[in-house]
Amino acid sequence: MENGGDKRTNNLGLNLFVSKKYIINTLFSIHVEKHIYFRISQVDEIEKLSELIKFLRTNGIFIRPTHVNGLFKKILEEASNRWVDIEGIYFEFIKKIVTTNPNYSGVDIDEINNELNNIVEELKRYLNEINLKIPYTHAMRYVKQFNSEILPEDLISTNSEKLETETIYFLNFNYTDSLRKVLFYKKEQNPVVNYIHGELNKEEQLIFGFGDEMDKVYKELEMLNDNRYLKHIKSFMYFKNIKYRHLLRFLESSEYQVCIYGHSCGLSDRVMLNQIFEHKNCVSIKIYFHEYENGDTDFINKTMEISRHFKNNQEMRGKIVEFDSINKIPQMK
Known part of the structure:
Protein backbone atom coordinates (compact mmCIF):
# COMPACT_ATOMS: atom_id res chain seq x y z
CA MET A 1 0.00 0.00 0.00
CA GLU A 2 1.27 3.44 -0.88
CA ASN A 3 0.24 6.28 1.37
CA GLY A 4 0.61 10.02 1.71
CA GLY A 5 0.74 9.95 5.47
CA ASP A 6 1.66 7.61 8.22
CA LYS A 7 -0.18 4.86 10.04
CA ARG A 8 0.51 2.52 12.92
CA THR A 9 -1.09 -0.85 13.37
CA ASN A 10 -1.02 -3.65 15.90
CA ASN A 11 -3.15 -6.65 16.73
CA LEU A 12 -5.64 -4.54 18.65
CA GLY A 13 -6.23 -1.33 16.78
CA LEU A 14 -5.44 1.12 14.01
CA ASN A 15 -4.32 4.74 14.27
CA LEU A 16 -5.19 7.04 11.38
CA PHE A 17 -4.08 10.65 11.32
CA VAL A 18 -5.94 13.73 10.18
CA SER A 19 -5.67 15.18 6.67
CA LYS A 20 -3.91 12.14 5.27
CA LYS A 21 -4.54 10.35 1.99
CA TYR A 22 -4.05 6.60 1.68
CA ILE A 23 -3.90 5.37 -1.93
CA ILE A 24 -5.45 1.90 -1.95
CA ASN A 25 -5.63 1.05 -5.67
CA THR A 26 -6.54 2.55 -9.04
CA LEU A 27 -10.24 2.70 -8.12
CA PHE A 28 -10.21 4.81 -4.96
CA SER A 29 -8.23 6.35 -2.12
CA ILE A 30 -8.99 6.78 1.57
CA HIS A 31 -9.16 10.28 3.08
CA VAL A 32 -8.99 10.78 6.85
CA GLU A 33 -10.47 14.02 8.17
CA LYS A 34 -9.84 13.55 11.87
CA HIS A 35 -7.49 11.66 14.14
CA ILE A 36 -9.07 8.34 14.98
CA TYR A 37 -8.26 5.12 16.75
CA PHE A 38 -10.47 2.04 16.54
CA ARG A 39 -10.19 -1.65 17.23
CA ILE A 40 -9.72 -3.90 14.19
CA SER A 41 -12.37 -6.21 15.65
CA GLN A 42 -14.93 -3.43 15.19
CA VAL A 43 -14.43 -3.69 11.44
CA ASP A 44 -14.27 -7.49 11.46
CA GLU A 45 -17.75 -7.61 13.01
CA ILE A 46 -19.29 -5.63 10.12
CA GLU A 47 -21.03 -7.90 7.58
CA LYS A 48 -22.58 -5.46 5.10
CA LEU A 49 -20.81 -2.96 2.87
CA SER A 50 -23.45 -0.31 3.67
CA GLU A 87 -22.77 -5.77 -13.92
CA GLY A 88 -26.18 -4.09 -14.05
CA ILE A 89 -24.74 -0.69 -13.10
CA TYR A 90 -22.11 -1.08 -15.82
CA PHE A 91 -24.77 -1.73 -18.44
CA GLU A 92 -26.81 1.27 -17.24
CA PHE A 93 -23.72 3.42 -17.82
CA ILE A 94 -23.38 2.06 -21.34
CA LYS A 95 -27.06 2.69 -22.06
CA LYS A 96 -26.74 6.21 -20.69
CA ILE A 97 -24.07 6.99 -23.25
CA VAL A 98 -26.14 5.57 -26.11
CA THR A 99 -29.48 7.10 -25.20
CA THR A 100 -27.94 10.52 -24.52
CA ASN A 101 -25.11 10.93 -26.98
CA PRO A 102 -22.12 8.74 -27.91
CA ASN A 103 -19.96 11.77 -27.13
CA TYR A 104 -21.63 12.35 -23.75
CA SER A 105 -19.05 14.31 -21.77
CA GLY A 106 -20.02 12.91 -18.37
CA VAL A 107 -19.14 9.29 -19.15
CA ASP A 108 -16.22 7.97 -21.18
CA ILE A 109 -16.56 4.43 -22.57
CA ASP A 110 -12.82 3.67 -22.32
CA GLU A 111 -12.73 4.89 -18.74
CA ILE A 112 -15.76 2.78 -17.80
CA ASN A 113 -14.30 -0.32 -19.46
CA ASN A 114 -10.98 0.18 -17.69
CA GLU A 115 -12.73 0.62 -14.35
CA LEU A 116 -14.62 -2.63 -14.84
CA ASN A 117 -11.34 -4.38 -15.70
CA ASN A 118 -9.83 -3.03 -12.49
CA ILE A 119 -12.85 -4.14 -10.46
CA VAL A 120 -12.47 -7.67 -11.85
CA GLU A 121 -8.78 -7.71 -10.90
CA GLU A 122 -9.58 -6.55 -7.36
CA LEU A 123 -12.33 -9.18 -7.14
CA LYS A 124 -9.87 -11.89 -8.18
CA ARG A 125 -7.37 -10.72 -5.59
CA TYR A 126 -10.04 -10.73 -2.87
CA LEU A 127 -11.39 -14.17 -3.78
CA ASN A 128 -7.88 -15.61 -3.83
CA GLU A 129 -7.51 -14.57 -0.19
CA ILE A 130 -10.55 -16.59 0.87
CA ASN A 131 -9.93 -20.07 2.22
CA LEU A 132 -13.43 -21.39 2.76
CA LYS A 133 -13.64 -24.56 4.83
CA ILE A 134 -16.89 -26.51 4.61
CA PRO A 135 -17.31 -29.10 7.36
CA TYR A 136 -18.70 -32.51 6.47
CA THR A 137 -21.96 -31.94 8.38
CA HIS A 138 -22.65 -28.71 6.51
CA ALA A 139 -21.69 -30.16 3.14
CA MET A 140 -24.02 -33.12 3.56
CA ARG A 141 -26.99 -30.80 4.11
CA TYR A 142 -26.33 -29.31 0.68
CA VAL A 143 -25.68 -32.73 -0.88
CA LYS A 144 -29.02 -33.98 0.45
CA GLN A 145 -30.81 -31.23 -1.46
CA PHE A 146 -28.71 -31.82 -4.57
CA ASN A 147 -29.83 -35.47 -4.50
CA SER A 148 -33.54 -34.63 -4.24
CA GLU A 149 -35.74 -36.45 -6.72
CA ILE A 150 -37.86 -34.71 -9.31
CA LEU A 151 -41.34 -35.13 -7.88
CA PRO A 152 -44.42 -35.80 -10.06
CA GLU A 153 -46.15 -32.79 -8.48
CA ASP A 154 -43.30 -30.58 -9.76
CA LEU A 155 -44.42 -31.26 -13.33
CA ILE A 156 -47.37 -30.05 -15.37
CA SER A 157 -46.98 -32.64 -18.08
CA THR A 158 -44.40 -35.23 -19.02
CA ASN A 159 -44.17 -38.49 -20.90
CA SER A 160 -43.91 -40.43 -17.66
CA GLU A 161 -45.33 -40.16 -14.16
CA LYS A 162 -41.89 -39.52 -12.77
CA LEU A 163 -38.87 -37.93 -14.45
CA GLU A 164 -35.82 -40.04 -13.65
CA THR A 165 -32.62 -38.19 -12.79
CA GLU A 166 -29.84 -39.57 -14.95
CA THR A 167 -27.43 -36.64 -14.73
CA ILE A 168 -26.99 -33.85 -12.20
CA TYR A 169 -25.59 -30.91 -14.16
CA PHE A 170 -24.26 -27.97 -12.16
CA LEU A 171 -24.18 -24.72 -14.10
CA ASN A 172 -21.94 -22.88 -11.69
CA PHE A 173 -21.78 -19.07 -11.84
CA ASN A 174 -19.39 -18.94 -8.89
CA TYR A 175 -15.68 -18.38 -9.56
CA THR A 176 -14.44 -20.16 -6.42
CA ASP A 177 -14.03 -23.84 -5.60
CA SER A 178 -16.74 -23.85 -2.88
CA LEU A 179 -19.00 -26.15 -4.93
CA ARG A 180 -16.15 -28.56 -5.53
CA LYS A 181 -15.51 -28.70 -1.77
CA VAL A 182 -19.16 -29.64 -1.18
CA LEU A 183 -19.21 -32.22 -3.98
CA PHE A 184 -16.08 -33.85 -2.54
CA TYR A 185 -18.45 -35.59 -0.11
CA LYS A 186 -20.80 -36.69 -2.90
CA LYS A 187 -19.03 -39.97 -3.57
CA GLU A 188 -21.88 -42.02 -4.99
CA GLN A 189 -22.28 -39.96 -8.16
CA ASN A 190 -20.05 -38.10 -10.57
CA PRO A 191 -21.96 -34.89 -11.31
CA VAL A 192 -21.12 -32.65 -14.24
CA VAL A 193 -19.91 -29.18 -13.25
CA ASN A 194 -19.71 -26.35 -15.77
CA TYR A 195 -17.94 -23.25 -14.45
CA ILE A 196 -19.64 -21.16 -17.09
CA HIS A 197 -17.95 -17.89 -16.07
CA GLY A 198 -14.53 -19.33 -15.34
CA GLU A 199 -12.59 -20.78 -12.42
CA LEU A 200 -10.42 -18.72 -10.15
CA ASN A 201 -7.64 -21.32 -9.95
CA LYS A 202 -7.43 -21.89 -13.70
CA GLU A 203 -5.44 -19.96 -16.27
CA GLU A 204 -8.49 -18.44 -17.93
CA GLN A 205 -10.18 -15.07 -18.06
CA LEU A 206 -13.14 -14.67 -15.72
CA ILE A 207 -16.33 -13.68 -17.52
CA PHE A 208 -17.72 -10.55 -15.91
CA GLY A 209 -20.03 -8.22 -17.79
CA PHE A 210 -23.61 -8.09 -19.01
CA GLY A 211 -25.78 -10.54 -20.92
CA ASP A 212 -29.12 -8.86 -21.59
CA GLU A 213 -29.35 -8.72 -25.36
CA MET A 214 -33.13 -8.64 -24.98
CA ASP A 215 -32.88 -5.04 -23.70
CA LYS A 216 -34.34 -2.63 -26.24
CA VAL A 217 -31.20 -0.48 -26.18
CA TYR A 218 -28.89 -3.38 -27.08
CA LYS A 219 -29.69 -3.10 -30.80
CA GLU A 220 -28.62 0.54 -30.63
CA LEU A 221 -25.29 -0.60 -29.16
CA GLU A 222 -24.74 -2.83 -32.17
CA MET A 223 -25.67 -0.07 -34.60
CA LEU A 224 -22.98 2.23 -33.18
CA ASN A 225 -20.44 0.11 -35.09
CA ASP A 226 -18.01 0.62 -32.21
CA ASN A 227 -16.80 -2.58 -30.55
CA ARG A 228 -15.80 -0.79 -27.35
CA TYR A 229 -19.48 -0.81 -26.36
CA LEU A 230 -19.64 -4.58 -26.74
CA LYS A 231 -16.37 -5.37 -24.97
CA HIS A 232 -18.04 -6.64 -21.79
CA ILE A 233 -21.10 -8.26 -23.33
CA LYS A 234 -21.00 -11.86 -22.14
CA SER A 235 -22.09 -13.46 -25.41
CA PHE A 236 -18.77 -12.60 -27.03
CA MET A 237 -16.77 -13.83 -24.03
CA TYR A 238 -18.43 -17.25 -24.24
CA PHE A 239 -16.69 -17.83 -27.59
CA LYS A 240 -13.35 -18.07 -25.79
CA ASN A 241 -13.99 -21.67 -24.71
CA ILE A 242 -16.37 -24.61 -25.15
CA LYS A 243 -18.34 -24.15 -21.92
CA TYR A 244 -21.41 -22.49 -23.43
CA ARG A 245 -21.61 -25.08 -26.21
CA HIS A 246 -21.34 -27.77 -23.53
CA LEU A 247 -24.41 -26.24 -21.86
CA LEU A 248 -26.33 -26.19 -25.15
CA ARG A 249 -25.56 -29.88 -25.71
CA PHE A 250 -26.97 -30.70 -22.30
CA LEU A 251 -30.15 -28.68 -22.93
CA GLU A 252 -30.76 -30.60 -26.15
CA SER A 253 -30.01 -34.02 -24.67
CA SER A 254 -33.25 -34.75 -22.73
CA GLU A 255 -35.89 -33.30 -20.40
CA TYR A 256 -34.60 -31.55 -17.29
CA GLN A 257 -35.69 -29.68 -14.18
CA VAL A 258 -33.92 -26.43 -13.28
CA CYS A 259 -33.05 -25.95 -9.60
CA ILE A 260 -32.17 -22.37 -8.64
CA TYR A 261 -29.64 -22.50 -5.83
CA GLY A 262 -28.24 -19.15 -4.74
CA HIS A 263 -28.34 -17.41 -8.13
CA SER A 264 -29.97 -13.97 -8.08
CA CYS A 265 -31.50 -14.53 -11.54
CA GLY A 266 -30.74 -10.91 -12.36
CA LEU A 267 -30.76 -9.47 -15.85
CA SER A 268 -27.00 -9.75 -16.30
CA ASP A 269 -27.53 -13.39 -17.41
CA ARG A 270 -30.85 -12.84 -19.16
CA VAL A 271 -30.15 -14.35 -22.59
CA MET A 272 -28.67 -17.53 -21.12
CA LEU A 273 -31.43 -17.96 -18.54
CA ASN A 274 -34.12 -17.34 -21.15
CA GLN A 275 -32.60 -20.08 -23.30
CA ILE A 276 -32.60 -22.47 -20.32
CA PHE A 277 -36.05 -21.63 -18.93
CA GLU A 278 -38.03 -21.51 -22.20
CA HIS A 279 -36.33 -24.51 -23.75
CA LYS A 280 -38.72 -27.28 -24.81
CA ASN A 281 -36.89 -29.75 -22.55
CA CYS A 282 -37.28 -27.66 -19.41
CA VAL A 283 -40.18 -29.27 -17.53
CA SER A 284 -40.10 -27.19 -14.33
CA ILE A 285 -38.14 -24.68 -12.26
CA LYS A 286 -37.65 -25.30 -8.54
CA ILE A 287 -36.44 -22.45 -6.31
CA TYR A 288 -34.30 -23.13 -3.28
CA PHE A 289 -34.74 -20.01 -1.16
CA HIS A 290 -32.90 -18.01 1.47
CA GLU A 291 -34.62 -17.26 4.77
CA TYR A 292 -33.81 -13.97 6.50
CA GLU A 293 -33.40 -13.44 10.24
CA ASN A 294 -36.93 -12.00 10.52
CA GLY A 295 -38.43 -15.15 8.99
CA ASP A 296 -39.13 -13.66 5.55
CA THR A 297 -37.74 -15.36 2.45
CA ASP A 298 -36.55 -14.30 -0.99
CA PHE A 299 -38.85 -16.82 -2.72
CA ILE A 300 -41.42 -14.38 -4.16
CA ASN A 301 -38.75 -11.90 -5.23
CA LYS A 302 -36.92 -14.74 -6.95
CA THR A 303 -40.07 -15.66 -8.91
CA MET A 304 -40.29 -12.03 -10.06
CA GLU A 305 -36.67 -12.10 -11.19
CA ILE A 306 -37.23 -15.37 -13.05
CA SER A 307 -40.32 -13.95 -14.78
CA ARG A 308 -38.17 -11.30 -16.48
CA HIS A 309 -36.37 -14.04 -18.39
CA PHE A 310 -39.57 -15.33 -19.99
CA LYS A 311 -41.17 -13.98 -23.13
CA ASN A 312 -44.22 -16.14 -22.41
CA ASN A 313 -45.70 -15.51 -18.94
CA GLN A 314 -48.18 -18.35 -19.28
CA GLU A 315 -45.30 -20.76 -19.78
CA MET A 316 -43.53 -19.19 -16.79
CA ARG A 317 -46.51 -19.80 -14.47
CA GLY A 318 -46.67 -23.44 -15.54
CA LYS A 319 -42.98 -24.12 -14.96
CA ILE A 320 -42.22 -22.47 -11.59
CA VAL A 321 -42.79 -24.92 -8.72
CA GLU A 322 -44.75 -23.48 -5.79
CA PHE A 323 -43.23 -22.65 -2.40
CA ASP A 324 -42.25 -25.54 -0.16
CA SER A 325 -40.55 -24.92 3.20
CA ILE A 326 -38.37 -28.00 2.69
CA ASN A 327 -36.47 -26.12 -0.04
CA LYS A 328 -34.79 -23.66 2.36
CA ILE A 329 -31.04 -23.36 1.68
CA PRO A 330 -28.98 -24.29 4.78
CA GLN A 331 -26.85 -21.45 6.08
CA MET A 332 -23.36 -21.86 7.49
CA LYS A 333 -22.80 -19.96 10.73
Missing part, protein backbone atom coordinates in the same frame (compact mmCIF):
# COMPACT_ATOMS: atom_id res chain seq x y z
CA GLU A 51 -22.66 -0.73 7.38
CA LEU A 52 -18.93 -0.42 6.72
CA ILE A 53 -19.42 2.81 4.76
CA LYS A 54 -21.56 4.21 7.58
CA PHE A 55 -18.94 3.22 10.17
CA LEU A 56 -16.16 4.89 8.19
CA ARG A 57 -18.09 8.11 7.63
CA THR A 58 -19.03 8.32 11.30
CA ASN A 59 -15.34 8.18 12.14
CA GLY A 60 -14.29 10.79 9.60
CA ILE A 61 -12.96 8.33 7.01
CA PHE A 62 -14.09 8.77 3.41
CA ILE A 63 -13.63 6.68 0.28
CA ARG A 64 -12.83 8.92 -2.67
CA PRO A 65 -13.32 7.33 -6.13
CA THR A 66 -10.58 8.12 -8.62
CA HIS A 67 -13.06 9.12 -11.32
CA VAL A 68 -15.73 11.64 -10.29
CA ASN A 69 -18.22 10.42 -12.92
CA GLY A 70 -17.04 6.83 -12.95
CA LEU A 71 -18.42 3.36 -12.46
CA PHE A 72 -16.94 2.78 -9.01
CA LYS A 73 -18.41 6.04 -7.70
CA LYS A 74 -21.89 4.90 -8.76
CA ILE A 75 -21.36 1.46 -7.21
CA LEU A 76 -20.29 3.08 -3.95
CA GLU A 77 -23.37 5.32 -3.90
CA GLU A 78 -25.69 2.38 -4.51
CA ALA A 79 -23.92 0.20 -1.94
CA SER A 80 -24.60 2.78 0.77
CA ASN A 81 -28.26 1.79 0.68
CA ARG A 82 -28.59 -1.73 -0.66
CA TRP A 83 -26.97 -4.74 -2.34
CA VAL A 84 -25.81 -3.76 -5.80
CA ASP A 85 -25.53 -5.50 -9.16
CA ILE A 86 -22.17 -4.29 -10.47
